[in-house]
Amino acid sequence: MKKSIVLIGFMGVGKTTLGKELARKLQCGFLDIDAEIEAKYGMEAVDIFNVYGEKEFRKTEREMIVDACQLEGKVISVGGGAFMQEEIRKACMEHAIVIFLDMSFGYWKERISLLLPTRPVLQGKSLEEIKSLFDERQAIYNEHHIRLPIDNLDVDAAVQTIHDKLKLL
Numbered sequence: 001m002k003k004s005i006v007l008i009g010f011m012g013v014g015k016t017t018l019g020k021e022l023a024r025k026l027q028c029g030f031l032d033i034d035a036e037i038e039a040k041y042g043m044e045a046v047d048i049f050n051v052y053g054e055k056e057f058r059k060t061e062r063e064m065i066v067d068a069c070q071l072e073g074k075v076i077s078v079g080g081g082a083f084m085q086e087e088i089r090k091a092c093m094e095h096a097i098v099i100f101l102d103m104s105f106g107y108w109k110e111r112i113s114l115l116l117p118t119r120p121v122l123q124g125k126s127l128e129e130i131k132s133l134f135d136e137r138q139a140i141y142n143e144h145h146i147r148l149p150i151d152n153l154d155v156d157a158a159v160q161t162i163h164d165k166l167k168l169l
């Protein structure tokens with residue numbers, strides 16, 4: 001596998017979880033950009049947003065992803081907001097294989113309580129506001145090479161399906 005694989009999709013759809021397992025199955029390296037950003041600042045994303053602001057988080061996210069997506073043979077999970085930046089979308093689409101993990105809102109909202117404490121972007125928002133954000137973000141995920149509908153798929157099934165789709169490329 002020469003090109004790296006970049007997993008995109010809304011917060012909490014399983015990019016980090018599946019990325020780790022996919023890398024294990026493909027026997028290649030795994031990079032989670034949020035974990036890299038958190039390691040750089042020595043704090044969690046919620047605190048980076050509070051202390052340095054979202055603008056700084058997005059700048060670091062952009063620099064790291066533009067570099068990482070040009071590496072060979074890695075599975076890379078990016079944050080759900082990364083594709084809002086055109087520079088990131090362009091670099092990933094050019095250099096990597098972009099896989100969109102596509103979950104319906106009905107299914108996603110069952111996961112919300114798991115996500116609230118660690119996702120700064122969700123904090124202080126009503127369910128309607130989160131639904132609007134979810135709908136807005138779907139447009140930015142339209143740029144991808146492979147779409148994986150992910151409702152009802154457990155981690156093993158999702159990894160197997162991605163593996164099968166990659167073989168067809």
Ligand SMILES: Nc1ncnc2c1ncn2[C@@H]1O[C@H](COP(=O)(O)OP(=O)(O)O)[C@@H](O)[C@H]1O
Pocket residue numbers: 009010011012013014015016017018077111114153154155158
């Ligand atoms: N296929 C799945 N089935 C059930 N729960 C999942 C699945 N994938 C992820 N999760 C759970 O959902 C939450 C968010 O997963 P995570 O991988 O962090 O998503 P993301 O990186 O897209 O934000 C975690 O608590 C994780 O354990």
Ligand SMILES: O=C(O)C1=C[C@@H](OP(=O)(O)O)[C@@H](O)[C@H](O)C1
Pocket residue numbers: 009010011012015016034045078079080081082118119120121
């Ligand atoms: O959607 C977003 O704007 C964000 C998603 C998060 O990553 P996950 O998609 O892995 O939760 C993380 O990058 C940060 O909290 C911002």
Ligand SMILES: [Mg+2]
Pocket residue numbers: 015016017034077078079
């Ligand atoms: Mg993640």
